[in-house]
Amino acid sequence: ESGSMPFAQVHYPFENSDWFEDHYPGDFIVEYIAQTRAWFYTLHVMATALFDRPAFKTCLTHGVVLGSDGQKMSKRLRNYPDPEEMFAKHGSDAMRWYLMSSPILRGGDSIVDEKGIPAAVRSALLPLWNAWYFFSLYANADARWASLGRVDSPAVLDRYVLAKLRSVVGAVTEAMDSYDISGACAAVEGFLDALNNWYIRRSRDRFWGTTEDEADTQRAFDTLATVIEVLCRVAAPLLPLETEVVWRGITAAESESVHLADWPQAESLPADPDLVAGMDRVREVCSAAHSVRKAASLRARLPLAALTIAAPDSESLAPFAGLVADELNVKQVRFTNDVDSYAERHLIVNFKVAAPRLGGATPEVAAAARNGDWALLRNGRARVGESELEAGEFEMRLDPVAPETTRALSDGVLVILDTDLTPELLAEGTARDVVRVVQQYRRDHGFDVSDRIHLRIAAPQRVRGALTTHRAWLGEQTLAVSVELLEPEAPALRGEEWTVSSLPDGEEVAVAAVRQ
Incomplete structure (x- = not known):
């Protein structure tokens, strides 16, 4: 009887004939994969026998939803977290994203338990909320209105984020049209990472107003507001509750809904695929350099002398040198085409692909590759020993000469x-550490982000020396109109509210501040 559902549910052919003819076959059907030989099959058998047409136009199957014990989720076994409890604890959007972005929607089996829900919060919900919070915090502090829909900023970061948003709108639209929900989630999640961890972080000075370029600051606010508004519309089917709150906030439309707004059109945003590709490549470079820092236990606030980028087309990244230097806190970014000075090239044979064709020559090819007896030929081919390999039968690998300071990316x-480190770099690093201490003091004592302050710092001689050198920069970063440097005993002799903090090297500094 399950195969009779499409017509039996409306008592066809005894009534509802017009409705049935307009609604059959169904646009799509979805169930877990075992229904391909059960319900889906019986539906088609009945539809073919009775109506000589398929029972549905589009068929979706998902993997098996497993309970916390690894067995198929079952109401009888109760091997799953209580949904109402999960909604109350994490929110329904978190549960929704967790399931839609999981391998289940790509046909894989997956255990569904509470442990995976916080990951969904970190990967999607928090990044979207953080972007909105950042915008609203500084827009309100500056009493600033943003113009939605502005896409004409000449700033390279604005152009990048708008062009990348265009590609995301296109990708999500295509994924949703083809019922690829997990693909849509992946596109949104990737963009949220670029928005928060690159665009906003690299544009912070523009929002803080420290660039002394009012027009550029306004362009930054307009661009970020436009991006958040469009992103809310494209992510609304995936995060319906959070996007509703953020969209109403960014548009000041308390009585309207993002779910009634028009779907965004990619063509309304500027296209610049070369800029997107170049900037994404820069992000990979910075990620690799950060991994070197982490491995060497060099904190991000400690400036370094130089970064070198070696690649056959390294000059293509030269326009982004300033961004790279700021992101990595290095004094100089160098570009060179001399890859061989920093790494050794190795040819790796893909035997799964090459062995069937090579046959008995496979051992000789393997030995030649190990011994370095190879050469690259034209048209993507390579000579290995006495044999030639086709493109796809091998790959080139770069092994850094100094792996402790070098990383090789997948594109060569x-x-x-x-x-x-030099004394000058260490001194600047100390100044940056103190800036962090002062910013924490401002937050802990309820200062507004726009409050100007009179700042006092009591610290050992070495720290005071570093701060003397960088006094102007320290004041700029902390919005201090005056900076007084005192000896460590000063806090005990004065009545201000002092806060004592430890720097990474263990030295203590005491901070006190009053509003201007």
Whole structure:
């Protein structure tokens, strides 16, 4: 009887004939994969026998939803977290994203338990909320209105985020049209990472107003507001509750809904695929350099002398040198085409692909590759020993000469970080550490982000020396109109509210501030 559902549910052919003819076959059907030989099959058998047409136009199957014990989720076994409890604890959007972005929607089996829900919060819900919070915090502090729909900013970061948003709108639209929900989630999640961890972080000075370029600051606010508004519309089917709150906030439309707004059109956003590709490549370079820092236990606030980017086309990244230097806190970014000075090239044979064709010559090819008896030929081919390999039968690998300071990217780019420290670099690092201490003091004592302050710092001689050198920069970063440097005993002799903090090297500094 399950195969009779489409017509039996409306008592066809005894009534509802017009409705049935307009609604049959169904646009799509979805169930877990075992229904391909059960319900889906019986539906087609009945539809073919009775109506000589298929029972549905589009068929979706998902993997098996497993309970916390690894067995198929079952109401009888109760081997799943209580949905109402999960909604109350994490929110329904978190549960929704967790399921839609999981392998289940790509046909894989997956255990569904509470442990996976916080990951959904971190990967999607928090990044979207953080972007909105950042915008609203500084827009309100500056009493600033943003113009939605502005896409004409000449700033390279604005152009990048708008062009990347265009590609995301296109990708999500295509994924949703083809019922690829997990693909849509992946596109949104990737963009949220670029928005928060690149665009906003690299544009912070523009929002803080420290660039002394009012027009550029306004362009930054307009661009971010436009991006958040469009992103809410494209993510609304995936995060319906959070996007509703954020969209109403960014549009000041308390009585309207993002779910009634028009779907965004990719063509309304500027296209610049070369800029997107170049900037994404820069992000990979910076990620690799950060990994070198982490491995060497060099904190991000400690400036370094130089970063070298080695690649056959390294000059293509030269326009982004300033962004790279700021992101990595290095004094100089160098570009070179001399890859061989920093890494050794190795040819790796893909035997799964090559062995069936090579046959008995496979051992000789393997030995030649190990011994370095190879050469690259034209048209993507390679000579290995006495044999020739086709494109796809081998790959080239770069092994850094100094792996402790070098990373090789998948596209043949080498990232080399100079980790040698000088007294000048150490002094600047100390000043940056103190800035962090002061910013924490401002937050802990309820200062507004726009409050100007009179700042007092009591610290050992070495720290005071570093701060003397960087006094102007310290004041700019902390919005301090005056900076007084005192000896460590000063807090005990004065009545201000002092806060004592430890720097990474263990030295203590005491901070006190009053509003201007």
